[in-house]
Amino acid sequence: MARLANVIRRLRTRLGRVSDGEIDEELRFHLAMEADLLERGGMNRELAVAEAKRRFGGVDRHTEELRDVRGGRIMENLLQDARYAFRLSRRFPAFTAIVLLTLGIAIGANSAIFSVVNATLLRRLPYPDDARLVILFSQNPDKSVPRFSVSYADFLDWRAQTRSFSGMAAGTGTTVTLISDGEPLRLSGQSVTSNYFDVLGVRAERGRLFADGDPTTETASEIVLTYDFWQRELAGDPNIVGRRLRTGGGERTVVGVLPRSYDRDNPGVDAVTVFNPASIPNVESHAQHMLAVIGRLKPGVTQAAAQADLSAVAARLAQQFPDIAGWGANVFMWRDEATRTLRSPLLVLLAAAGLVLLIGCINVVNLLLTRATLREREVALRQALGAARSRLIGQLLVESGELALGGALLGLVVAHFVLLLIVRRAPTGLLPVDITLDSRVLLFTLALAVATTVIAGLWPAFAATTPRLAKAFRDGGRSSSGGARALRARRTLVVAESSLALVLLVCAGLVIQSLRNILAVDLGFDPARVVTMRVNLSGPRYTDTTQVQFFRELQSRLEGRPGIEAIAAANTPPIAPGGITTNLRLIGSTRADGGKVMGPATAITPGYFRTMRMRLLRGRDVSWSDAKPTIVVSQAAANAYWPGESPIGKRIGFGQRDTVGFEVVGVVNDTRARGITVDTPLMIYLSYAGATNVARTMSLVVRGRGDATAIAAATRAAILEIDRTLPVYAVRPVTQVINDSLGQSRLNTTLLTIFAVVALALAAVGIYGVISYSVTLRQQEIGVRMALGASSSNVLTLVLREGGLLALVGTLVGLGGAYFATGLVQSWLFGVGRADVMTIAGTSVVLIAIALLASYLPARRAAKVDPLVAMRGD
Amino acid sequence: MHPNADVLQGTLDLLILKAVSLEPMHGWGISQPFQQFSSGVLEVNQGSLYPALHRLVKRKWLEASWGTSENNRRARFYKLTAVGRRQLAMETDTWRRFSAAVEAVLAVHQT
Numbered sequence: 001m002a003r004l005a006n007v008i009r010r011l012r013t014r015l016g017r018v019s020d021g022e023i024d025e026e027l028r029f030h031l032a033m034e035a036d037l038l039e040r041g042g043m044n045r046e047l048a049v050a051e052a053k054r055r056f057g058g059v060d061r062h063t064e065e066l067r068d069v070r071g072g073r074i075m076e077n078l079l080q081d082a083r084y085a086f087r088l089s090r091r092f093p094a095f096t097a098i099v100l101l102t103l104g105i106a107i108g109a110n111s112a113i114f115s116v117v118n119a120t121l122l123r124r125l126p127y128p129d130d131a132r133l134v135i136l137f138s139q140n141p142d143k144s145v146p147r148f149s150v151s152y153a154d155f156l157d158w159r160a161q162t163r164s165f166s167g168m169a170a171g172t173g174t175t176v177t178l179i180s181d182g183e184p185l186r187l188s189g190q191s192v193t194s195n196y197f198d199v200l201g202v203r204a205e206r207g208r209l210f211a212d213g214d215p216t217t218e219t220a221s222e223i224v225l226t227y228d229f230w231q232r233e234l235a236g237d238p239n240i241v242g243r244r245l246r247t248g249g250g251e252r253t254v255v256g257v258l259p260r261s262y263d264r265d266n267p268g269v270d271a272v273t274v275f276n277p278a279s280i281p282n283v284e285s286h287a288q289h290m291l292a293v294i295g296r297l298k299p300g301v302t303q304a305a306a307q308a309d310l311s312a313v314a315a316r317l318a319q320q321f322p323d324i325a326g327w328g329a330n331v332f333m334w335r336d337e338a339t340r341t342l343r344s345p346l347l348v349l350l351a352a353a354g355l356v357l358l359i360g361c362i363n364v365v366n367l368l369l370t371r372a373t374l375r376e377r378e379v380a381l382r383q384a385l386g387a388a389r390s391r392l393i394g395q396l397l398v399e400s401g402e403l404a405l406g407g408a409l410l411g412l413v414v415a416h417f418v419l420l421l422i423v424r425r426a427p428t429g430l431l432p433v434d435i436t437l438d439s440r441v442l443l444f445t446l447a448l449a450v451a452t453t454v455i456a457g458l459w460p461a462f463a464a465t466t467p468r469l470a471k472a473f474r475d476g477g478r479s480s481s482g483g484a485r486a487l488r489a490r491r492t493l494v495v496a497e498s499s500l501a502l503v504l505l506v507c508a509g510l511v512i513q514s515l516r517n518i519l520a521v522d523l524g525f526d527p528a529r530v531v532t533m534r535v536n537l538s539g540p541r542y543t544d545t546t547q548v549q550f551f552r553e554l555q556s557r558l559e560g561r562p563g564i565e566a567i568a569a570a571n572t573p574p575i576a577p578g579g580i581t582t583n584l585r586l587i588g589s590t591r592a593d594g595g596k597v598m599g600p601a602t603a604i605t606p607g608y609f610r611t612m613r614m615r616l617l618r619g620r621d622v623s624w625s626d627a628k629p630t631i632v633v634s635q636a637a638a639n640a641y642w643p644g645e646s647p648i649g650k651r652i653g654f655g656q657r658d659t660v661g662f663e664v665v666g667v668v669n670d671t672r673a674r675g676i677t678v679d680t681p682l683m684i685y686l687s688y689a690g691a692t693n694v695a696r697t698m699s700l701v702v703r704g705r706g707d708a709t710a711i712a713a714a715t716r717a718a719i720l721e722i723d724r725t726l727p728v729y730a731v732r733p734v735t736q737v738i739n740d741s742l743g744q745s746r747l748n749t750t751l752l753t754i755f756a757v758v759a760l761a762l763a764a765v766g767i768y769g770v771i772s773y774s775v776t777l778r779q780q781e782i783g784v785r786m787a788l789g790a791s792s793s794n795v796l797t798l799v800l801r802e803g804g805l806l807a808l809v810g811t812l813v814g815l816g817g818a819y820f821a822t823g824l825v826q827s828w829l830f831g832v833g834r835a836d837v838m839t840i841a842g843t844s845v846v847l848i849a850i851a852l853l854a855s856y857l858p859a860r861r862a863a864k865v866d867p868l869v870a871m872r873g874d
Numbered sequence: 875m876h877p878n879a880d881v882l883q884g885t886l887d888l889l890i891l892k893a894v895s896l897e898p899m900h901g902w903g904i905s906q907p908f909q910q911f912s913s914g915v916l917e918v919n920q921g922s923l924y925p926a927l928h929r930l931v932k933r934k935w936l937e938a939s940w941g942t943s944e945n946n947r948r949a950r951f952y953k954l955t956a957v958g959r960r961q962l963a964m965e966t967d968t969w970r971r972f973s974a975a976v977e978a979v980l981a982v983h984q985t
Contacts, residue, residue: 026901026950027924029943033902034920036945056921381922 031056081398088399095371096403099364102765103407103452105758106360108414109353111437111445113751115419117346118444119435120339126261128201129296133334134306136168136293139314140598141326145581150293151324152277153286154317158293158329161313164306167199168295175536175697176223176271177248179725184248186536186727187229187270194274199296206230207241207256210274222274223252227260229270248538248725265338267429287323287583287655294334306331323657342430345748348824352507352755355500357448359762361456362497366490366769368400368460373486379464393461400457401449408449412437415445425750427743487777490770491806494763498810498847499817501756501763505843506818507825508756510832511749513839517831518742524671524681525574526613527734529565529704531711532573534730535719536697548689550722551605551698552624558702558718559607563710565703568608569688571695574734575675575741584684585653586641587661599637600674601654601684603695608685609668611703619648619666622687629687632666636681652684662686675741677830701734708733748828760850763810768854771803775862782862792863799862803855807848814847815840886926888969891935891954891962898941900949901927927952935961 034052039045089096124130136158138148150158150170159168171192178185194210202209209224223245230240237243243254258272277283280290297306307330314329336343372379379392415437423435463486537547551569558567572580581600589595606622609615609632618638622630631652638647653661670681688698704711712731719726732740775782782795790798822834832839893904904927905920930936935958943949954962 022950023924025948027921029900029947029949030902030905030920030924032947033900033943382925 027056081395082402084395085399085402089402092371095367096406098765099367099403100406100410102360102363102762103404104410104414106353106357106762107408107411107445107448107452108418109356109755109758110350110448111411111415111441112418112422113346113350113353114444115415115435115437115441116422116431117350118438118440119432120342121346122440123432125335125338126264130335131333132166132297132299133200134165134295134297134303134331135334135337136295136310137330137332138289139328139330142598143328146330147332149289150291150329151286151288152280152283152291153288154314154324154329155291155293157286157317158310158313161316162306162309164298164301164309165295166298167195168293169193169196169199170291170293171196171275172291174273175538176252176273177536177538177725177727179246179248184725184727185233186729188268189271189273190266190269191273191275196272196294199294201296202259202262204256205259207254209256209258221250221252222255223247224256224258224272225254226258226263226266226269226271228263230257233270248536264432267433285323286317286321295331303331303333341744344824344827345744348828349748349751349755351824352504352752355504356755356759356762357452358455359497359500359759359766361452362493363762363766363769364400364403364452364456365460366493366766368456369463369486369490370769370773372460372464375464383465389465392465396461396464397453397457400461401453404449404452404456407452408445411448412442412445415441422747422751425743425747427740427747430744430747487770487774490773494766494770494806495810495813497763497766498807498851499812499814501759502811502814502843502847503817503821504752504756504759505847506814506840507821508749508753509839509843510822510834510836511752511825511828513832513836514828514830515742515745515749518676518745521672521676523575523676523738524614524669524673527574527738529708529711530574530612530734531702531704531708531715532730532732532734532737533700533702533712533715533728534573534697535700535726535728537726538696541723541725542696547696548605551688553722554700554718555605555607557721558715561714561718563704563706564714565705566607566611567700567702567715568611569605569698569700570608571603571688571698572673573699573730573737574612574673574701575737576673583655585655585658585661587651587653587659589641597641599682599684601686602673603688604685605688608701611701612671613703614671615669617667617669618646619664621666622685622689624689626687626689629662629689630665631662631687632668632685633664634670634681634683634685635667636670637683638667640682654686676738677745699730708736745828752825760847763847764850764854767803767806767851768857770806771799771855772858772861774802775799775858778862779865782865786865795863795865796859799859800852800855803851803859804848807851810851811844811847815844884965886923887930887935888962888965890923890926890930890952891958891965894936894952894954895959895962898939898951898953900941900943900951902949904952930958934958 031049031052034055035045035048038048038051043051125133127133136150137146138150138154139146140148152170155168155170159165162168169192171190174189174191176187176189178187192210197203197209204224205227210222225234225240230236234240240254240257245252245254252273263269275291280288282288295306297303310329310331314327318324318327382392383389419435419437423431423433537550542550555567558564580602581598584597584599584601586595586597604622606624609621616632617635619632622632633641633647633652641647642650647664647667650664651661652664653659668685671683672678672681673683700715702711702715704714708731712728716728719728782798785798786792786795818840819835826834889907890904893899893907901924905923927936927938931938931952934955936952937955938950938952940948941951
């Protein structure tokens with residue numbers, strides 16, 4: 001073995017290549033000889049060894065220099081450079097800490113947002129060949145609602161007449177009440193056409209799914225359970241297939257269980273039944289919009305082609321059937337639809353995080369440039385001794401690469417915590433529950449580290465090794481002309497990062513202002529101490545009449561009980577996005593459209609306005625004693641439908657052919673019933689009492705005096721007294737409903753604000769750095785000024801002015817950038833314009849104030865300088 | 875005023891070639907005559923000699939081999955090659971002409 005090593009060594013020596021061991025040996029020999037010499041001169045051994053080392057210079061450094069000359073293989077160099085960089089990072093601990101912290105925060109922000117993007121925008125649907133799946137909608141005549149639900153009649157005709165789809169299916173939400181010995185259990189379900197799972201490509205985990213057949217002869221007693229429900233409520237019963245369940249609608253047989261993957265796209269769904277068209281009143285009408293329709297494109301068919309095909313069919317149907325005149329249809333890719341509300345905010349946040357990283361990189365560039373001046377002599381010496389420039393640049397890049405990699409590791413930790421914040425603050429259902437830092441996120445983070453190395457490391461590496469800097473050798477590192485040039489470059493960098501920070505600040509300022517506006521909106525009702533919950537009056541026990549009786553009895557039982565002030569019901573909960581928009585006919589109207597309008601409508605029980613504390617402006621409330629259903633309209637609806645007239649006594653028909661209609665008996669104030677930011681004060685309230693074909697699922701609103709739990713418990717008790725098979729669900733205080741509806745806005749605002757604050761802090765650090773550098777360069781000048789009579793405060797002003805000027809230029813450039821960037825957040829804004837003067841002025845002042853603050857420290861140092869010391873310039 | 879880096883490097887090369895022109899020498903031995911320089915003019919510490927030695931080996935002006943030193947230690951000895959010898963002659967000539975020129979200029983100014 002030893003012989004072999006010897007042979008190799010000799011071979012390498014002959015090839016002109018020297019091993020690390022030989023270099024060490026040679027240097028050790030030199031040190032020993034020198035120490036011997038000194039010892040002979042009378043020094044003791046220990047001192048002699050120390051002196052020999054001192055005369056030699058740093059052994060480590062010369063080993064590096066030797067390698068420069070020797071050259072070597074790339075990998076070997078890389079490893080050596082990495083080791084050297086690591087040692088170096090410990091020589092400048094403050095520098096290393098600041099760079100790692102900066103990059104950690106900046107990269108972490110990006111990785112966190114990307115992991116959300118990865119779990120939503122980049123995720124596939126859990127169905128085979130999901131790129132061909134589409135969602136189809138009706139389109140109302142004035143095209144204000146591009147995603148209108150579809151009538152069963154339209155669905156059948158679309159399916160029969162289009163040629164772009166290999167399959168088309170429909171479904172709607174439903175509830176199934178499971179009756180057992182305990183409290184009744186309400187299942188959240190879907191009711192779908194029997195080909196639904198074939199179109200999706202979903203296969204059963206157990207048993208079978210629905211057989212594709214004639215939808216009119218469906219076996220209404222079949223039910224399919226989701227995997228989650230099977231495991232959770234039925235303890236994964238192995239004999240589930242064929243089990244019979246007692247439900248509100250009669251007995252049902254479990255024919256199969258869906259795969260686990262289905263739960264991911266349909267969280268909260270317990271069971272699926274077959275859609276029975278016969279259960280829908282007026283189902284043959286093309287205007288009976290109520291279904292969600294999905295489809296699978298034939299291979300090779302594009303969305304545009306399918307849209308053209310569908311539009312042609314829809315246009316033909318609109319001509320054929322007068323009650324859908326003017327209606328059209330839209331087809332959207334399912335993947336895009338699934339992330340529609342997330343895409344734009346996520347891309348904005350990703351862009352914001354990108355800006356933060358860019359600002360972080362600029363700071364790192366500044367720091368590297370500063371360190372390069374400290375190492376000028378080292379680099380110059382090595383160049384003088386023959387190190388190739390490419391070799392030195394490579395090594396400097398390895399150094400910044402190591403820093404970037406360290407930053408990325410720290411960034412993953414930061415990302416973990418930012419992700420926790422996002423998941424905790426996101427409203428339920430907005431984001432998938434399983435967002436993780438998976439391999440794709442790790443890869444993204446690594447890519448960021450590489451990009452950071454190139455962006456932040458390349459220029460300083462070139463700058464540090466330009467021959468100009470080799471002159472440092474001559475003037476001992478105080479090259480004033482080179483320093484001035486470097487200062488100019490750095491000022492430009494600081495202006496750039498200030499402007500980027502201002503862009504983020506303006507966007508964050510506008511969004512914060514919007515959120516404040518939203519929170520200050522007058523809802524038109526009082527949400528405090530009101531609890532909402534849903535009941536589903538299904539089953540043979542309830543008819544139109546008994547349903548009305550149920551609510552009347554509940555009201556009379558509950559009102560007056562301790563802690564309860566008022567109770568009523570409506571078919572949509574307060575602050576419900578969407579809601580029901582229907583065809584109305586203003587009977588006897590002289591309007592050009594003959595009084596045929598589309599309008600939002602809500603069914604309410606008497607007492608609703610009292611419970612919600614809305615104000616009756618004219619006429620009277622609806623009443624239990626009304627023989628026929630009556631109507632109360634909102635102020636805005638009254639003004640829009642009967643301008644200048646009293647609406648009391650007018651009649652509104654439901655459906656365009658209804659020529660009798662119901663009487664308007666009162667006017668109430670406008671509310672934000674369809675969402676705080678949705679400006680639809682038009683509202684038609686139809687009395688539930690005396691109506692036919694009434695909604696079976698109703699939202700109760702209960703105003704109490706105590707806390708929400710007590711109110712809910714009292715209500716639940718009263719309901720079970722009347723009907724002990726009725727499940728109560730979705731119990732929430734209305735204030736919480738409102739808060740949840742703002743969840744995404746709040747989250748977006750929080751994240752954008754955090755990014756803006758980080759950007760501002762980084763910009764402040766950058767300004768501090770460059771002003772400190774400038775003060776050092778101008779030390780002599782400042783000394784002369786002070787010697788000639790300038791006071792400390794003159795010097796302070798001089799330096800502060802420099803910092804302020806940089807920030808001012810940065811602000812002006814940033815305002816230009818903000819002009820474009822605010823366009824991206826425009827859809828987030830509420831009650832504030834893109835070019836809001838107060839916000840823009842406010843954020844500009846904040847940036848300049850922070851810049852002055854960051855300049856103050858170096859300014860004070862400059863002002864305290866002793867003129868004599870400064871002039872000597874050491 | 876310190877000498878320019880290029881001048882420094884050229885001078886260092888010349889001194890090394892000259893030192894090993896009579897007999898093979900190890901690094902420490904070559905460094906000894908430089909002691910006076912290193913404290914003053916050249917501002918080069920002893921360690922800086924080695925990169926120069928390795929560079930010259932790489933250019934094939936010097937040849938290195940392991941041997942035993944005067945006090946019986948293993949040492950790396952440097953020997954002038956034929957190329958190195960030609961180079962030395964050339965460099966010495968250049969240096970002489972250069973310094974003669976400088977000398978002449980200085981002499982003019984002194985009178």
